[in-house]
Amino acid sequence: MAELRADVLVLGAGMVGVGAALHLQKRGRDVTLIDRHDTAGEGTSFGNAGLIESASVFPYMFPRDFGQILRYALNRSPQVRYSISDLPAFLPWLVRYFLASSPERAMRSAMAELPLIRRSLIEHEALIAEANVPELLRRTGWIKLFRSDATLANAAHELERARQYGVAGEVLDAKAIAAREPNLTGDFAGAVYFPAPGFVPDPGGLAKAYAALFGRKGGRFFVGDARTLEQTGGRWRVATPEGAVTAREVVVAMGPWSDQVFGPLGYSIPLSVKRGYHLHLEPRGNAVLHHPVLDTDLGYLLAPMNSGIRLTTGVEFARRDAPPSPVQIERALPRAHALFPLGAPVDAQPWMGARPCLPDMLPVIGKAPRHAGLWFDFGHQHHGLTLGPATGRLLAEMMTGETPFADPGPFAAERFG
Template identity: 45%
Template structure:
């Protein structure tokens, strides 16, 4: 009989795991309280980031740390209660961002990122979702020559070590690509490898539809409990009780709290974020995804309008929304590109699931046979979902993995 697997969580990571296992002949049920791609995967910037070989470190220099304290920056905001709640993992995050430890983390993290395009490609084809994907890269824009120059040096190192492709745009070349951009922007890095997606939630939904066409099952209901019975697992939901040989936990920002019930205490925390869609002031048109690197927000020409996505907000997962960060980003964005009226009644809020060493957990749970973990992808769950799905499917089947999975083991904490 085919191996029965239940995947908990229908974001990009969970859907990708389900697709890979179903494709290999497993009987898979994908469970989430919402439709696929409607939580964290819905609200991101929509970039499959092949260039993102370096995870985001915690600021270590005193100048940057002091600039964050007034809590009025666009790229990073915090609430004291949230900082206190996540004090221990944040301290570990700061420690892991030291030059010595970060230097070791980067190649481990990059090994995952380097798989992103070739693992998305077959899923895009299977889902017939090519109409959602552009393969033209994205632009990282700058106002300050010295900061652009420093970033070019980093890009050159990423090219030499990890094959990242880019070009440097001066003001004239940039205006050819984005005629309506502000004169304050003096140049950009054009990251050439990444693919951009005009509807991130729609891509996840298309992957989920491809999964069901393979014979997979999606159960939209609340997950109420998870327990092991002999060599099998029982998943209790509001709709029915499921039994399986394997359970994969891909619950994103909720994974840490769910795992406590099974005796695991992962140092998870979240970086929350917001988005809003805008019209443009005619006849202006945004052609590329633009990241305002010196300020810390991103504009993307999506199907629903120009999406503005914010940087990170450090707070508890379920704390009420605070749109001040979005408002600050919007004010700057309007000076860079002629945005029109807001198209959404309120801002979307989501949370990026993070671990203090900047790497996800991918692999078996240390204490339970048949329990598999895939969470903590930070800013890159959308990018890394298909790679995670392929790697975890290989591990479940006892096959060799394309990269060394030791850095992503659950028992490293």
């Protein structure tokens, strides 16, 4: 079979990879997307809360409150669970995560990511318009519910801090919660409503819509195994069933599987995962959920997806490829049924995915330090859907010699030595 040639290979067709491919294509590059699935958006991008989190200034850092840490350690927190058998595998990474979460270092991470957060919805709106899928963006914002005065007071404090960076929000009392979501039932101290973030009722479908746009503009998509990547004769080569595909440059955008490429190439980047689960359920009767709603103190979220009401869990620390253990879904189900009129499950079983995370909760974006033509774009933690197009733009600007819209320094792979 004849060798297929391109300017750039992008490995990974999730939201991050497709975002990078579109921005490179826009700048005149002949781009080929390669993924292990035959369609885009089938991995991590398929399962999330559907939020384009343009109001999320502060990353999800390791807590500093002793009581909260103790609940995590005893596996008694609804927000976080860990697998005891996998503890030796991820404990060293957790230590690095804790150290990177000091107030000073956490603020550095927040300020580094802020330009990307501010650009996130703008980039999505442009691509959604170009892909002609306006139905995949709802401007509803979202709601964080609180069941105790203490957690509500802490959230109100965090909102005031975020307002310094342009975040809009409103503290709701019980009456205001009922006005926005009349079908919710519970004893709430209050809530915080964030009006600015966009909501995507089919995250996997949005990645597919972007991939279809990429194809209409001349981009090629192949099923292939990124682990076959090799550098020969100044070009990068990946095997596919249609034959080898080569390019001068390659982008690793494989989310939690990126280590399968950078590891064999000799890079020691502390990529780990936070696993999560979701399950779709039918609404009962005429009940309608108008916003994504996070039941903060009980550690789950409900979102009104096209496939039904999506129940998503918090974080599970376990090996990426360990068998599913949907304990958090089982614990959340009765709580969710008490919050909102839910009917039968739509899915045969819960979906499981893995969020790719670095200890400082910043992605790796930029040139690999020891290989010509190798670029990284992975580790977007909880914000792959949010940041994919924005980091794709940043990477494309770096690769084509434009002035980057944000300082790329904090995202360099070299920060890990």
